[in-house]
Amino acid sequence: MPVAAWFATVKIQQENGEYVLQELLSGNEAIARGAWEAGVTVATGYPGTPSTEILEAVVGYKEDIYCEWSPNEKVALEVAAGAAMAGARAIVTMKHVGLNVAADPLMTLSYLGVEGGMVVCVADDPGQHSSQNEQDTRQYARLGKMPVFEPSDSEDAVKMMAEAMEVSERYRTPVILRSTTRVSHSRSMVTLGERRKPNEVGFERNPPRWVPLPLWGRRMRVEVEDRLKALSEATSTSPSNRIELRDTSLGIVAAGIAYQYVREVFPEASVLKISFGYPFPDKLFREFAAKVDKLLIVEELDNILEEHIKALGIECIGKEVVSPIGELSVDRLRETRARLEGRELPEPAHLPEEDGLPGRPPVLCPGCPHRGVFHALGKRDVIVTGDIGCYSLGVFPPLNRTDTILCMGGGVTVAHGMDKAGESRKLVGIVGDSTFFHSGITGLLDVAYNRGKSTTIVVDNRTTAMTGHQEHPGTGLTLMGEPTIEASIEDFGRACGMKRIVTVDPYDLKETIEAVTAEIDADEPSLVISRAPCPLKERKPIGPRRLIDEEVCITCGKCVKLGCPAIESSEERVRINPLLCIGCRLCEQVCPVQAISKEEG
């Protein structure tokens, strides 16, 4: 369901008497809306929290915008780049770590430039709510010498998409739109606009423009610097940056969402709102600094503006009072304010009650097919290198069956590296289905080509589960809902040269344990595919619910060790919660005394 239609549209009369339509949109929905209004006709991406809902909202405009989930971010960026070279307006979406994957084409696209507007929408995750690291995407803008916009809410996102497209076309450069978890996942009011007429498409042959062989690439290198200078003028006059003069004893430069927190904590202060911060708007920095007595810089994550403003010779404070680690908030800025004013840090109203309360961490769902694989891996002392996806939850007790996680696709290759280093224990790499197509295939090819011995297990649940069930090349459907090929993991394994390939049903523990054990023991590389659809996506029981016969149960705890949320254990007894059980029958198979059976009727 397109989330763009989530809220009712309301008609609001403005002060001039005219009516406008407004809608409560999340930042991600607003980015999609902005793309539609800006006349975008091609949108690509790879799922990743907190960026995923952008393309899911674009699907709501699929009559006007071609959109696709690409196998990975690099592919997605290249596809969008092709569209923009041909003259169309295009967006590509990803999370911050996805931009690492897509960095190669982006860095050179900066040299080639674009014909139609191209906006790279990247959602950072300050505070690491759902990410393995914290990265500030604005650093990529500096590295690639291209403009970056930072909306502070949904209304900004729509307006800035329009401006970013204009800038992209006028200066023939890809533009980054940096969102953050809080912008992407918070809803605020947006004034709706009309759709701009899409560009005419027609690629113009011109090798000196589109081919960065050194002969032409060296010229492009110079042009990129000239473009930066011209853009620095543009950022100083952009409507996305503005000086709000209030009391001038303190002036605050606030970038992106920091603006919202600053307005709440320092309502009386003068503010320079920066939402188009690179190339640096030096004129604005100087103008603002001259108007205020004291200058504070507030930006989320790296202190990029602060360092530059200091380099301009302007006195200011920043990271001394605003840490570059983690997510900003009103609470953190209240601490900043207290420090600036030499006050004691404010005390919370009551002491946090969190201490001593049992936590509620994310867990593999009841009936999750990954559980069977982790159980089988528990039979042997092997090193398990994991990957990014729901199966990362296999690291927690009672499963305890993941030893490392590096990055997308790293599950396959890190095992191979340990193997080649001479690690004496057997090595198993785990990767999901979507992750396999994303960047596991090249790793598997490496294992086969370079005569590795590690076992690769693809836990194929027929969807991109962790980010909320997106289609991928193996599911048989496109983002736009069209039927398509179902890429076969087994065929990829064979094409990579794997000789040992076995597919198992993870709900059949005997079969799974035998296959996993045999492949671990084999002295050559092998590929195990554990295949069962994600029950959270299927939304139906796998089989009849299971019950524990308390007369027979010896409370040995073997079923509890599966880590299934439906199995509830207390000191005196174990029971299966009928509201949670979906009948995967794993517990029945591990019970040594046959105390577990299916519910009658």
Added chain:
Amino acid sequence: MKTINILLAGVGGQGVLLASKILSEAALVQGLDIKQSEVHGMSQRGGSVVSHVRIGDKVHSPLVPDGSCDILVGFEPLEGLRHSHNVAADGTLIYALDRINPSTVSAGFAEYPADTEEQLKALPIKTIGVPAAKYAEEAGTRRAANVVLVGVMSNLFDFKTDVWEKALKASVPAKVLDTNIKAFELGKKHI
């Protein structure tokens, strides 16, 4: 008007987000500025879910600042307790009486505090315990417990009478509207 800060705290799958939507929709009909925020991602795997809703003439931050929550709705007693330190001295905590064991408790690693309700009642703020699942079953389905809680919460807002019904209509499918209106009314009558 002063900005009203609301926190809705529960467990993935309890309908916290739908409740946020109904509340936001009501504020929208009322003509107010709204910011609503939640963290997605791993929360759908049985983890804690917290939604922030802020309503007023002009709202800046999408997050409720610590200690300034006017209304906290705990969709589960433990989740109510977990976030109770955020409630302002004159704020209200509404909580469902129906417990859901965290996985850490199910697996025997931790214990559900037996005195959770006593702890909630002893808080230095106004608390309202609600048999939400019971009311929801009375209305027709246990799944409407979230809407029962919205009904209880509606008593704390000075909105026009038809606002909540419009918000419900805009938020739930037509075929379950009657059940949800009934659940809302049962919550509204709860003192």
